[in-house]
Amino acid sequence: MSGFDKDWLALREPADRKARAGNLIDRLCLYMVATKPHRALLDIGCGTGSTFRTLSPLVPVDTDWHLLDYDPLLLEEAKLRTGERSNIRFRRHDLNDLDSLPLDGVTVVTASALFDLCSADFCNRFIDAISPHGAGLYAALNYDGVMQWTKPHPLDEQVVADFNRHQHFDKGFGPALGPDATQHLRLGLEWNGYHVCTAPSPWVLGPDQARLQAELLHGIVRPLTEVGNLSSAEISDWLAFRRASLPAPDSSCVVGHTDLIALRKR
Ligand SMILES: C[S@@+](CC[C@H](N)C(=O)[O-])C[C@H]1O[C@@H](n2cnc3c(N)ncnc32)[C@H](O)[C@@H]1O
Numbered sequence: 223m224s225g226f227d228k229d230w231l232a233l234r235e236p237a238d239r240k241a242r243a244g245n246l247i248d249r250l251c252l253y254m255v256a257t258k259p260h261r262a263l264l265d266i267g268c269g270t271g272s273t274f275r276t277l278s279p280l281v282p283v284d285t286d287w288h289l290l291d292y293d294p295l296l297l298e299e300a301k302l303r304t305g306e307r308s309n310i311r312f313r314r315h316d317l318n319d320l321d322s323l324p325l326d327g328v329t330v331v332t333a334s335a336l337f338d339l340c341s342a343d344f345c346n347r348f349i350d351a352i353s354p355h356g357a358g359l360y361a362a363l364n365y366d367g368v369m370q371w372t373k374p375h376p377l378d379e380q381v382v383a384d385f386n387r388h389q390h391f392d393k394g395f396g397p398a399l400g401p402d403a404t405q406h407l408r409l410g411l412e413w414n415g416y417h418v419c420t421a422p423s424p425w426v427l428g429p430d431q432a433r434l435q436a437e438l439l440h441g442i443v444r445p446l447t448e449v450g451n452l453s454s455a456e457i458s459d460w461l462a463f464r465r466a467s468l469p470a471p472d473s474s475c476v477v478g479h480t481d482l483i484a485l486r487k488r
Contacts, residue, residue, distance in 0.1 A: 268291045268296075
């Protein structure tokens with residue numbers, strides 16, 4: 223339903239986990255430890271529960287979790303993978319309905335690979351929604367506009383420019399912020415009295431992650447076609463070159479992301 227396939231999310235999860243900025247996770251954990259007596263995390267756009275799987279072994283065991291997504295298939299998979307536990311609730315909810323987001327008692331809202339899909343207007347309304355509750359935000363793995371390959375191809379620059387242009391197309395929240403998401407969140411959150419930290423969380427994908435790289439390449443084709451600057455022959459040539467380079471031991475790809483944590487000053 224959302225266009226995010228569970229197999230794609232499973233394929234990217236180990237790379238995401240490795241990429242996440244550890245110093246921001248440490249901040250989140252310290253904040254959770256210092257929050258008493260009740261701690262709760264609301265994971266929005268939870269997919270199959272990747273953020274829960276990464277963070278739950280690190281935050282206090284008595285933390286309540288609320289996993290929220292609008293895609294019933296992904297939520298079902300999240301339930302299957304997580305199992306029944308008394309401290310986890312699942313909720314099907316379209317984030318565009320911010321008024322009924324379950325924010326009461328939430329210590330920090332978490333989100334991974336979500337805010338680059340969102341519009342400036344959505345982010346502003348989201349900050350307006352969480353701010354009166356004093357809820358913090360951990361927003362990880364927002365694409366930052368950087369894609370680089372060790373083996374250069376003459377069309378790389380155009381490919382990245384077109385892909386980044388497509389990042390601003392509407393992904394269900396209005397015109398998306400894409401690579402501008404982190405900076406937009408930072409300014410809005412600071413304006414609302416949050417203490418904000420950001421840190422890079424790039425994927426660095428070598429030949430050992432050829433499957434993820436291949437899926438990434440596959441996923442780039444539609445945006446390039448929709449932007450329409452490159453002919454289908456140019457896209458095919460570029461793709462064939464990239465696919466042929468995948469097994470080479472010195473071939474790797476960097477995809478830039480940024481993580482952000484915003485907490486209330488105590
Ligand atoms: C890139 S996936 C990330 C999933 C998960 N956070 C992860 O890191 O694996 C984006 C997620 O946002 C969800 N999503 C997109 N638009 C949404 C909306 N309007 N309301 C609720 N969830 C949404 C999708 O269903 C998908 O699970």
